[in-house]
Amino acid sequence: MTEPRTRLRVALVLDRLEGGPARAAIAAALALDPEAYTHTVITGAPGGLDAWAEGSGVEVVRAAGHGALAETIGAGGYDVVHTHGGTAGRLAAARAGVPRVVHTWYSPPAPTIAERRAARHTGMFLAVGTRTASRALRLGLASPERLRAIWPVVALPDRAGTRTRARQLLGLPLGAQVVGGIGPARGARRPDVFARAIARLPDHVYGVWADGDGGPVARLPGRVGRRFTERLGGERLMWLGRRDDIADLLPGFDVLAMTGRHEGVPQVAVEAAAAGVPLVGTAAPSGPDIIRAGETGLLTAPGNPAQLAGAIGYLLDNPAEARRMSRAALERVADRCDPRSLSVTLDLVYRGSSPAV
Structure with a gap:
């Protein structure tokens, strides 16, 4: 014994x-x-x-x-x-x-x-x-x-929410194309790069940024404030502040865009993969651990909104490719995480x- x-x-x-x-x-x-x-x-x-x-x-x-x-x-x-x-x-x-x-x-x-x-x-x-x-x-x-x-x-949910429910929470119609960004709206997460990328995309594409830590609402500070938002994307840029229902919001995204410069492996990337959301990230440590370029998502250079917009646009315009990559991402993270x-x-x-x- x-x-x-x-x-x-x-x-x-x-x-x-x-x-x-x-x-x-x-x-x-x-x-x-x-x-x-x-x-x-x-x-x-x-x-x-x-x-x-x-x-x-x-x-x-x-x-x-x-x-x-x-x-x-x-x-x-x-x-x-x-x-x-x-x-x-x-x-x-x-x-x-x-x-x-x-x-x-x-x-x-x-x-x-x-x-x-x-x-x-x-x-x-x-x-x-x-x-x-x-x-x-x-x-x-x-x-x-x-x-x-x-x-x-990450305790992977079985699709924690539905797309319809997520769009209701976001206040956006099912037919809109939505790009999500998750994290503190400051510094190394580069919400400014996210905003500039959304501004380069067609008018029917919305950008939604939320902080997943939960707690009181926090708006974007300084130069990424109201004037910056209005000049770039106006109503197409939505800053939700801090939320504790990220798992419910994720199914409402058509793409998750990660713009950080110095991140490890983002947990939200794993959660998005579980929700079937295609991934675009930066070649920052350690984004490539989850995103293998062209296989489980697309990689872009940090701080490059034009390249980020191009990668997002490719996935939005090629839904079959986006689904293929999101399935591969889930297979990659399911056991490891x-x-x-x-x-x-x-x-x-x-x-x-x-x-x-």
């Missing part, structure tokens, strides 16, 4: 319970054997996923500030601390003498002094996307035996022997 496994206490450290990384961290934890692991989320501030986490049976503990974080980790008696952002959690875990410290990079890391210091106290790294992993190796932040490239974790797939890796990482740090 197989002897029962030692039950490990795992702390998941997150800045706040909001956004894709938080959802991915908790989904992967829940996929682990509950007889072998217990999980506690340590977070600094409330977020849009608090109720979901607690409803799933995950203990949530508040620890605002470095001092409180170090005290909470030290008092917890954890076997593993798995951090999902920043450096404070890793340093606090090292000071507390936690036997195993694991960190996930969701996008390519920066070679800051704080990151290099935290990396020296990290036993194992997980990197979402091969290019994120490659950058970590090039910068010397992780050695090969301490690094695993992973896929984003299942939480149960990552749970196998987590089990090995949590229970493996750490290199000396």
Whole structure:
């Protein structure tokens, strides 16, 4: 008979319970054997996923500030601390003498002094996307035996909503052609590139941008504000602000356009593939992990609205090709992005022997 496994206490450290990384961290934890692991989320501030986490049976503990974080980790008696952002959690875990410290990079890391210091106290790294992993190796932040490239974790819905319902939520007719963009409407996500691409497309094509973190509505800031919108696309550009019903909106898109410069593997790309939405993305880390040019979607150069508009237009004008690529995208992500797939890796990482740090 197989002897029962030692039950490990795992702390998941997150800045706040909001956004894709938080959802991915908790989904992967829940996929682990509950007889072998217990999980506690340590977070600094409330977020849009608090109720979901607690409803799933995950203990949530508040620890605002470095001092409180170090005290909470030290008092917890954890076997593993798995951090999902920043450096404070890793340093606090090292000071507390936690036997195993694991960190996930969701996008390519920066070679800051704080990151290099935290990396020296990290036993194992997980990197979402091969290019994120490659950058970590090039910068010397992780050695090969301490690094695993992973896929984003998404509990794939069976078409979470219908096209009719999605168009009702968007306030658009079924016959319109709709291009979606998902993410914070700022900075590296380049909503300005999205807007300029939509402006180059025919008048019957609408662009809809939503932030999937949930919470209060946020309009576009600064130069991507009202005047910019009116000058480019007018009513054909819709900025929905922050939404918690992205899965219901996705079936209403004819194309999902990802314009980010420094993303890892976008979770929304996996969710869109599950909803049968064709993908256009940038050749930014690690977009090509999901989008194989001409096979599972189309790739464009970052910051190039003309090229983005051309790729979107091609998929809108060639629906058979778009369907072929969306089916191939779903086949590519279906098994790789299942939480149960990552749970196998987590089990090995949590229970493996750490290199000396």
